[in-house]
Amino acid sequence: MQIRYVEAGDREFWFSLDRHLPEREFDEKVRNRRGYVMEEEGIPVGILRYNLFWDNTPFCTMLFISDTCRRRGFGRSLMEHWEAEMKSQGFGMVMTSTQVDEEAQHFYRKLGYKDRGGFVIDIPGYEQPMEMIMIKAL
Numbered sequence: 736m737q738i739r740y741v742e743a744g745d746r747e748f749w750f751s752l753d754r755h756l757p758e759r760e761f762d763e764k765v766r767n768r769r770g771y772v773m774e775e776e777g778i779p780v781g782i783l784r785y786n787l788f789w790d791n792t793p794f795c796t797m798l799f800i801s802d803t804c805r806r807r808g809f810g811r812s813l814m815e816h817w818e819a820e821m822k823s824q825g826f827g828m829v830m831t832s833t834q835v836d837e838e839a840q841h842f843y844r845k846l847g848y849k850d851r852g853g854f855v856i857d858i859p860g861y862e863q864p865m866e867m868i869m870i871k872a873l
Contacts, residue, residue, distance in 0.1 A: 736809065738772070738773050740772075741771060742772075748772070748782075749782055756784065769785050773813050780804040783817055792826070793826050794829070811842075811846065817829075827872065830871075832869060835866075848870065848871045849870055850869055853868055
């Protein structure tokens with residue numbers, strides 16, 4: 736398994752998994768090295784992208800592993816890689832979020848993330864279940 740920064744040539748694979756990132760933002764992730772691609776035997780199997788919340792706290796905005804590769808430790812490895820890199824850059828805390836109706840919350844808790852609040856979006860056309868914010872000290 737290999738984890739590397741996202742590259743321009745990953746566009747097609749990236750968007751096969753990530754249906755939320757606007758096209759124009761993909762180039763920013765490549766330029767700013769704020770996205771990763773995980774490969775197994777040279778074949779891409781997962782992605783992780785992040786931003787800086789408050790411009791100073793790494794916030795994982797997407798972790799996605801291909802359906803055929805789930806429950807094999809890839810998600811954990813990708814998160815641990817990201818966390819280690821954030822720590823090496825001097826950050827002391829990371830954040831993520833997930834909807835309360837998604838299974839990901841259990842995954843993040845196993846990695847040491849703690850529930851720390853949430854919000855509900857009820858604006859017509861943007862409605863979703865509560866978004867749970869989770870944090871972890873590095």
